[in-house]
Amino acid sequence: MSPCGPARNPASRRIVPFVVMLALLAGLGAAGARAAAAPAGQELMIRVVRDVLNMDPAHITTTEDHSLAFVVYSGLVKLKTGSISEIEPDLAIRWEISPDGRVYTFQLRRGVKWQKGYGTFTAADVKYSIERIMDRRTGSRFRGDYALVDRVETDGDYAVRIHLRQPFPAFLTSVLAYRPGLIVNQRAVTEKGEAYVSDPIGTGPFVFERRVPGQRMVLARNPDYYGNAGRLARVTFKIIMPDPLAEIALRTGEAQLAYIDDPEIQRRVMRQQNLRHEIIDSIRTYMIYVHLGKKPWSDVRVRQALMYALDRQAIATHVMRGMAKPANSILNPNVFGYSAEDAYRHDPQRARALLAEAGVRGARAELYTANIIKLPDMAAVIKENFKAVGVEMGINIFEFALWMQQTRGERHDLSLTANARIDADQYYFPLLHSSARPYPNASHYMAIDREIEAARVAVNPAARRDLYARIHRKLLEDVPMLPVVYPRFVMAMRPEVQGAKMGPTITYNLADISIKQ
Amino acid sequence: MSVYVLRRLLTAVPTVLGAATIIFLIIHLIPGDPVLVILQEHFSRESYDAVKGRLGLDRPLYARYLAFLGNAARGNLGQSFRTKRPVAENIADMFPFTAQLAVAGFLVSLAIGLPMGAVAALHRGRLADVAAMGGALLGVCTPSFWLGVLLILLFSVHLAWLPASGAGEFNDPASLLRHLILPAVTVGLQGAALQARITRSAVLEALGQDYVRTARAKGLSPGVVLRRHALRNALIPVVTVAGMDMARLLGGTTVVEIVFSRPGIGKILVDAITTRDYPQIQGILMVYITLIVAINIVVDLLYAAVDPRVTYA
Numbered sequence: 001m002s003p004c005g006p007a008r009n010p011a012s013r014r015i016v017p018f019v020v021m022l023a024l025l026a027g028l029g030a031a032g033a034r035a036a037a038a039p040a041g042q043e044l045m046i047r048v049v050r051d052v053l054n055m056d057p058a059h060i061t062t063t064e065d066h067s068l069a070f071v072v073y074s075g076l077v078k079l080k081t082g083s084i085s086e087i088e089p090d091l092a093i094r095w096e097i098s099p100d101g102r103v104y105t106f107q108l109r110r111g112v113k114w115q116k117g118y119g120t121f122t123a124a125d126v127k128y129s130i131e132r133i134m135d136r137r138t139g140s141r142f143r144g145d146y147a148l149v150d151r152v153e154t155d156g157d158y159a160v161r162i163h164l165r166q167p168f169p170a171f172l173t174s175v176l177a178y179r180p181g182l183i184v185n186q187r188a189v190t191e192k193g194e195a196y197v198s199d200p201i202g203t204g205p206f207v208f209e210r211r212v213p214g215q216r217m218v219l220a221r222n223p224d225y226y227g228n229a230g231r232l233a234r235v236t237f238k239i240i241m242p243d244p245l246a247e248i249a250l251r252t253g254e255a256q257l258a259y260i261d262d263p264e265i266q267r268r269v270m271r272q273q274n275l276r277h278e279i280i281d282s283i284r285t286y287m288i289y290v291h292l293g294k295k296p297w298s299d300v301r302v303r304q305a306l307m308y309a310l311d312r313q314a315i316a317t318h319v320m321r322g323m324a325k326p327a328n329s330i331l332n333p334n335v336f337g338y339s340a341e342d343a344y345r346h347d348p349q350r351a352r353a354l355l356a357e358a359g360v361r362g363a364r365a366e367l368y369t370a371n372i373i374k375l376p377d378m379a380a381v382i383k384e385n386f387k388a389v390g391v392e393m394g395i396n397i398f399e400f401a402l403w404m405q406q407t408r409g410e411r412h413d414l415s416l417t418a419n420a421r422i423d424a425d426q427y428y429f430p431l432l433h434s435s436a437r438p439y440p441n442a443s444h445y446m447a448i449d450r451e452i453e454a455a456r457v458a459v460n461p462a463a464r465r466d467l468y469a470r471i472h473r474k475l476l477e478d479v480p481m482l483p484v485v486y487p488r489f490v491m492a493m494r495p496e497v498q499g500a501k502m503g504p505t506i507t508y509n510l511a512d513i514s515i516k517q
Numbered sequence: 518m519s520v521y522v523l524r525r526l527l528t529a530v531p532t533v534l535g536a537a538t539i540i541f542l543i544i545h546l547i548p549g550d551p552v553l554v555i556l557q558e559h560f561s562r563e564s565y566d567a568v569k570g571r572l573g574l575d576r577p578l579y580a581r582y583l584a585f586l587g588n589a590a591r592g593n594l595g596q597s598f599r600t601k602r603p604v605a606e607n608i609a610d611m612f613p614f615t616a617q618l619a620v621a622g623f624l625v626s627l628a629i630g631l632p633m634g635a636v637a638a639l640h641r642g643r644l645a646d647v648a649a650m651g652g653a654l655l656g657v658c659t660p661s662f663w664l665g666v667l668l669i670l671l672f673s674v675h676l677a678w679l680p681a682s683g684a685g686e687f688n689d690p691a692s693l694l695r696h697l698i699l700p701a702v703t704v705g706l707q708g709a710a711l712q713a714r715i716t717r718s719a720v721l722e723a724l725g726q727d728y729v730r731t732a733r734a735k736g737l738s739p740g741v742v743l744r745r746h747a748l749r750n751a752l753i754p755v756v757t758v759a760g761m762d763m764a765r766l767l768g769g770t771t772v773v774e775i776v777f778s779r780p781g782i783g784k785i786l787v788d789a790i791t792t793r794d795y796p797q798i799q800g801i802l803m804v805y806i807t808l809i810v811a812i813n814i815v816v817d818l819l820y821a822a823v824d825p826r827v828t829y830a
Contacts, residue, residue: 050788051780053600061555061599136563139571144561197601213610214780215683240682241778244666248674248681401549401793408553421558430560439553440560 041221041233042515044497046508047246047258048237052217055200055208056189057182058133058140063506066179068217068237070507072115073202075181076106076126076160077172081501081509084283084422085336087177091121091203101167101459108158113224115207118185123154128186130162142180167457169464173336174423178505205229205511215239230511250275250492256515257493257500257508261373263321266490277492279323283332283422283504286315286324286378286484288367289407289415289442297365297413301358303479307344308351309389310382316485319377323490327483329472330419330427334504337424337455337468343476351389364392369416370403378484379416408439415442416484422505424468428452432480445480518821525817529810536806537589537799541582544795551598551793572598585799594803595796597789604800607785612804614684615781618704618773619766621697625705626712626762631755633709634716635743638724649713656710665703665776672699682778700777704770708762715758719751726750753820760816764809 048064060069076092079085092106112121130152133140148171150163164171175181188201200208205227206219217237221229238255240246243262247269249255260266270277288306296302312326325333328342355363365386369375376397383393393414398406407415421427430436433453434446448471455467475481491502499512552569553560569575573584588595594604630653637649673681679699685692723729724747732742771783782801789797 056601059601061557136567136570139567141556141559141564141568143567144559144564147561147563194596194601194603212687213607214614214784238683239778239780241775241784245669245682245776245778248669252673252677252681254680254682399549399791401551401554401791404553405548405550408550419558426558430558436560 042231043234043236044232044510044513044515045236045238045254045256047240047249047255049239049241049261051214051239052211052237054197056197057129057179057184058138058142059197060179060182061141064237067506067508068208068219069179069182069200069202070204071206071219071235071510072200072204072208073182073184074112074204075176075178075183076108077177077181079173079177079422079503079505079507081507081512082503084334084504085173087172091126091183095172097459099459101169101457102164104162104164104171106160106162108160109226110158112203112226114185114188114203115201115222115224118188118201121183121185121203122157123160124157125183125185126160127152127154128189129183132184132189133180145175145180167459168425169459169461170336170423170425170456174421174426178422206235209234228511231514232510235510247272247492250494253494256497257491257513259502259506260490260492261487263319263323263374263487266323266488267321269490269492272492274495275492276495276497277490278500278502279488279490280502280504281332281334282420282487282489283334284418284420284487285327285330285332286375286416286418286487287327287330288382288482288484289412289417290480290482291410291413291415291442291444292480293410293444294413296358296360296363299358299360300478301354302360302363303482304344305351305354305358305360305389306386306391307479307482308347308354309385309391310344310482310484311346311385312484313346314385315378315381319374319381320485320487324485324487327486329475330431330481330483331424331468331472332420332486335422335424335427337465339469339472341469341472341476348385348389355390361390362392363390364394365413366394366396366411367414367416368396368398368403368406368412370400371397372400373418374487375416375418382416382484404439407442410438410442412442418487424471425452425456428468428471429456432475443480445478447478447480448474518818522814522818525814529814532810533803533806537586537803538582540799540802540806541585544798545578545581547793549793551795554792555598585796589803594800597797598794599789599792599797604796607797608782608800608804611780611782611785614779615767615770615774615783617684617693617697618700618770618779618781619763621701622704622708622766622770623759623763625701626708627759629705629709630712631716633713635720635748637713637717638720638747639739639743641721646717650717653710653713656706656713659707661703661707662772662776664706665700665773668699668703669777684779696779700770700773700779703776704766704773708766711758711762712755716751716755719754720747723747723751756816756819760812760819764812767808768805 050062050064052064052068053062054060054065055069057069057073060066074090076090077087078090080088091109091112093109095104095106097104108123114121130146132138133142134146134149148164148166148168150165153161155161185201189196192199205222205225207222209218209220211217216239219235221233240249240255243260243265246255246258246260247265250258260269269275290297290303292298316324316326329338331338367379369379379395383395386393429452430440432441432445432448434449437444451467451471455464458464458467493500496516498514498516501509501512551572552565552574555568556564573581597604597607600607633649637646640646669681672679680696683696685696729742729746732746770781771787774781774784786801
């Protein structure tokens with residue numbers, strides 16, 4: 001090009017490329033989403049941590065999938081808001097359990113319409129939904145939850161009978177009222193095929209309207225819902241990842257309701273004058289597996305010493321900022337079968353005496369944990385607790401998938417984790433039954449198989465509770481796992497949100513929520 | 518030129534294929550079982566077998582590799598383990614947001630970096646130079662997540678001028694722009710710092726050339742000398758760095774996406790790696806590789822546009 005180049009209009013040279021770039025920027029975002037219709041009625045914006053991955057009940061994985069699925073779908077029964085042990089009718093209006101606990105007969109609600117014109121709900125949908133999960137080809141993560149189901153029979157359009165191979169008293173609460181129990185429409189699933197995961201069809205109080213990838217999911221009230229759908233016309237689940245940003249979103253109005261997990265942010269939100277909050281006991285328990293197959297941890301005195309050395313109150317106060325309670329059991333207090341009995345207090349002197357009695361000096365433990373929630377912070381405090389009684393501890397922090405693999409590989413002496421379940425059987429069977437070694441029974445504990453199996457099939461609730469109390473006392477003696485704390489979480493909301501409650505499984509009572517104008 | 522382009526495109530094929538193979542092997546060698554990640558508290562032997570079968574992980578590695586190659590050749594990047602949706606669809610959902618942010622950040626880095634570097638070169642050794650290079654050093658050293666949080670505090674919380682999270686509405690360009698400003702500035706400032714330093718060096722070198730001395734001797738103003746002579750010839754290294762910066766932006770916006778809770782490829786890649794979603798990881802990395810190869814080709818072609826001495830047979 002000549003150094004003296006042709007003369008050009010400098011203004012157009014500046015403006016035109018800028019306009020082109022502006023159009024390009026806007027155009028790059030035009031990914032074909034439909035324009036939002038103008039809202040009619042009350043709307044609620046709920047913060048969620050991540051995008052919904054999958055809206056097919058056979059494959060729901062995350063808390064977000066679960067929160068959304070529970071308002072789009074229905075089950076035969078459902079958990080009462082705020083409870084994980086009391087159930088109430090949903091698609092089934094009444095049910096009977098045979099005296100031997102093996103046959104569940106449900107009378108179904110009539111006139112229930114599937115969303116988006118997919119016909120009327122019948123017993124065939126229940127049979128299809130359960131058998132679909134039981135089918136290995138579906139590849140459902142809930143297949144094991146139905147392992148005890150022998151067969152499902154329909155009796156006309158409005159009765160269904162589920163036959164179990166053995167009694168399983170937790171079947172209603174932990175299976176049918178929970179994630180595996182949501183009912184799908186056979187025609188919708190087979191017609192939509194792979195597209196079904198993004199376009200669910202349920203019978204719940206809200207209809208899936210649209211998803212803006214990575215930003216939000218929008219649900220509209222189901223006008224045909226058989227129950228009380230409440231006053232909200234539309235609910236948006238808005239993705240706001242980090243808790244600090246959720247706090248900002250609540251303050252600026254970008255979100256109206258949010259579940260906060262980080263204790264530091266919980267404290268800040270609770271101090272906000274212009275926000276309201278509720279503190280909810282979660283179903284999570286932080287716990288440490290002790291590898292009983294390795295010395296010196298195979299000696300019960302050493303494990304008891306660790307339990308005396310562990311300062312659970314300090315962890316609850318300082319790591320969890322007071323938003324947790326010391327744990328006395330791996331069962332969460334919300335769970336059926338929980339016992340409040342505790343045999344341990346923070347007593348380093350007693351711990352040292354037990355270690356001396358066991359002839360252990362200069363022991364070293366490798367603790368494995370994952371880099372999620374508060375686990376690394378807890379590990380640091382636990383290290384100091386054990387050091388004070390003469391047990392050195394190395395902390396090995398892995399990302400979650402690697403932690404699971406490492407724990408399964410048995411290289412750990414101790415493994416710090418958190419579990420959230422809704423029934424005692426869901427804790428004890430996978431975590432402490434010998435058949436679950438080496439994972440998830442990372443402790444390799446084998447001493448209470450008979451009690452766990454007996455409790456699993458105990459039809460009488462009082463007998464079942466008594467068995468779990470005996471298991472708890474045995475675990476207090478043997479200490480295969482060290483319970484640490486029970487965390488709480490905070491549901492924060494803007495002042496215009498009325499009537500909001502959250503269950504410990506992070507589901508929302510949308511039917512009771514209204515927005516004060 | 519067209520022969521050159523064709524040759525570059527043909528050599529890109531084995532590059533992409535080789536990279537795809539290495540990615541496939543590395544992903545499958547990373548420890549961590551995707552089935553366990555999906556099952557978590559619902560672990561049981563029955564569930565494990567069912568999920569493993571559905572994901573195709575019960576087939577030998579070579580069979581999975583061949584299936585992957587065959588599908589990729591047909592434009593099918595497979596199905597995400599977690600979402601069960603086509604990987605291509607997940608990427609197509611997110612890519613526009615990442616591209617928006619990368620392009621906007623790129624423009625910010627050029628808009629700030631080029632003039633800053635040019636001014637620094639023109640006023641070498643003086644206050645403007647020191648200030649510009651000091652600012653550039655600060656930009657390079659400032660972590661993007663820290664800068665992003667500061668901008669949110671100032672502009673979203675205290676001033677309430679701009680939103681703190683999200684990406685805006687597709688049918689509302691003003692909303693898209695409002696949600697883009699803070700993330701783009703966060704991403705662009707680091708690139709601007711680098712651009713400023715490279716531009717300063719390149720312009721200083723150009724200003725030392727005989728043709729610039731001649732232009733000054735002819736009585737041309739400093740601005741004209743800079744714009745018509747020095748800058749044009751300084752553009753080759755600047756274009757090279759700009760190309761690398763664009764590639765960095767396309768792959769490096771993850772932290773900013775998380776800070777501003779913006780959708781994007783980076784975030785779903787991090788999620789995919791955390792959950793060992795092999796098809797998702799492969800698909801996203803294949804897209805990145807293809808884009809980087811394409812950007813390199815474009816940068817090489819731009820050399821010819823910028824410098825008439827450069828020709829491609």
